[in-house]
Amino acid sequence: MEPFIRNDQYNFIRRQVQRLVNGHSTVADQSVLQALESLVEEKVLGRFGQLTDEQRWLLDPLSHIQDKEEAERFLAHLKPYLIPFNDVNEQTVKKLFPKAKKLKVPALVKTDLREFSYVGWDDIGSQRRYLILQQDGKLVGVSGSFNSSMKKGICAFCNNHTETGLFLSETKGSTQDTFVKKGNYICRDSRTCNRNLTSLERIEEFVDRLQS
Numbered sequence: 001m002e003p004f005i006r007n008d009q010y011n012f013i014r015r016q017v018q019r020l021v022n023g024h025s026t027v028a029d030q031s032v033l034q035a036l037e038s039l040v041e042e043k044v045l046g047r048f049g050q051l052t053d054e055q056r057w058l059l060d061p062l063s064h065i066q067d068k069e070e071a072e073r074f075l076a077h078l079k080p081y082l083i084p085f086n087d088v089n090e091q092t093v094k095k096l097f098p099k100a101k102k103l104k105v106p107a108l109v110k111t112d113l114r115e116f117s118y119v120g121w122d123d124i125g126s127q128r129r130y131l132i133l134q135q136d137g138k139l140v141g142v143s144g145s146f147n148s149s150m151k152k153g154i155c156a157f158c159n160n161h162t163e164t165g166l167f168l169s170e171t172k173g174s175t176q177d178t179f180v181k182k183g184n185y186i187c188r189d190s191r192t193c194n195r196n197l198t199s200l201e202r203i204e205e206f207v208d209r210l211q212s
Contacts, residue, residue, distance in 0.1 A: 001054050003083045007117045009047050010075075010082055012198040016040045017062065017071045024066040037063040082114035086139055088132060096132060096141030103130070117197045118157075120190030122146060129167055135204060142210050144169030148188050156184035157203045158196035163188045169210045182210050 005013075023036045041063040045051070051059075058081065065071050086092075090105045097103055106121040118133035129146035132139055148165040155162055168183035184206065187193035197203070 001052075001058070001081065003081045003114075004048075004051075004055055005078060005082050006200070007082060007085070007115055007194060008197045008200050010078065010114075011195065012047055013044055013059075013062070013078065014075060015198060016044055017065055017075065020063075020065045021068055021071050079114070084113040085116040085119065086134060087113065088119050092132075092139065093130075093141075096139060097130060097143060100126075100128075100130075100143070106130075115191075116194050117200060118190070118194065118203060120193070129165075131207075133200075133203060133207065135207070140207060142169055142207055144183055144210075149185065153185045155187045155193060155196070156206055157186050158193045158198070159202060160187075160193075160196040162192060162196070171210065 017040075020036065020040055023033060027033055027036075044059065044062060048055075058078065061070075061074055061077075065074055088106060093100075093103055093105050100123070102125075103123055106119060118131055120129060120131045122129050127145060127147075128143050130141065130143045132141045134140070145168050146165050149163070152161055153164040154160070155164055164185040165188045166183060167186050168181045170179050170181050187196070
């Protein structure tokens, strides 16, 4: 069976599995637990389009998870079916960011690309952050200035309370020789952000807004 689970979908499943484990450790009422199991199953299946019988069979044990050990086995069983992020090499970076002449490729050699919904890294020399994500089967790149905040905030991508920084991208304005800055606070650590992402909706809206 081919990989069919995106990183954000896997993260969402992981959170729902934790809800089941917490529920079984704190609730004794079987009717409440059955309702929780049905809700979790509905939410997870709702994150996918049409599933094959084989894919459904792989996800089927979800609603029967009761403890941490079962949760770990289930998640490990799903891992081989995660879709890896496209390999990011020097040619890819040059194509997406043609104006950045000396931009270095992020070090992803020993990284599990299945754990990425997007790739983000900082260029120390220019104090800019570069982001690459996949939209409609294609790689899209955006860049902007990035200034780390001294306090925690809500990330515009993963919607978690983490250490953040202000990402600002400059685009041409509606009149000649004018520019508009657009952006928001995002996770300072892109890998942490990728682990927290449970949906691509916010990051795709963010990139669309920068490019509009």
